[in-house]
Amino acid sequence: MRRLLVVNVLLGIPGIIYYWMLSLMVLADPLTTWGRAARDLYEAHSFLPVQVVLGPPLAIGTMIWVLSNVNLIYRRKRAGACQKTSGKYLHWGIALVASLIPTAVFLGIAVFF
Template sequence: MLKPSPTGPASCAWAAKALTANVLLGIPGVIPVWLLWYFAANWPLAAIGWTEPEPTENDGPLPWLLLGGPVVLLFALAWWLLNRPPRDGSTPRPRLYWPLSALATLAPTLGLVVAL
């Protein structure tokens, strides 16, 4: 049976550490997000007419998959390992924790999108 989520200062401290770690991981995480957008904008989204492909991009998607795929996979692995909650029941509920972790990781990318 699942333990109820704890409340109080210990839970808030754990959440603050997790959000800080995810924001810090999101700073280098800008690169995999950009790689995913570049790939999507130049091939699948351009094929259905939602975006215009880069005119000088004539190598096809294979180099992007070979170079960008491992970068995205390594980042996803690092993110998952960072966010694996300890098994002592001191973490918040998964329904709240995982979306907040994803949003905290995307915060630097969203900040760049707004600023630029």
């Protein structure tokens, strides 16, 4: 269980940058304007530049997170700790919460400055 927490907290550190970039995107352009048709796809106010900038790094980070957790589940299953299906759901829940810890700590510190 300790390995699960350490791996996901370490993987959550680069996640701070993704959450920050996503929050800037949402705050800069309201969600109601995302469905509109843009005349020029390379226009600064269209949705395409955001997908180009955020898409590949977010996809790579998500793939690394999922593959590392699948590896941890396989290792726990081989050791006999994750035999039931509920153990796998608990594993993914703990992994998600542990990966959000660095962002929560960073936001907690940012509140004071």
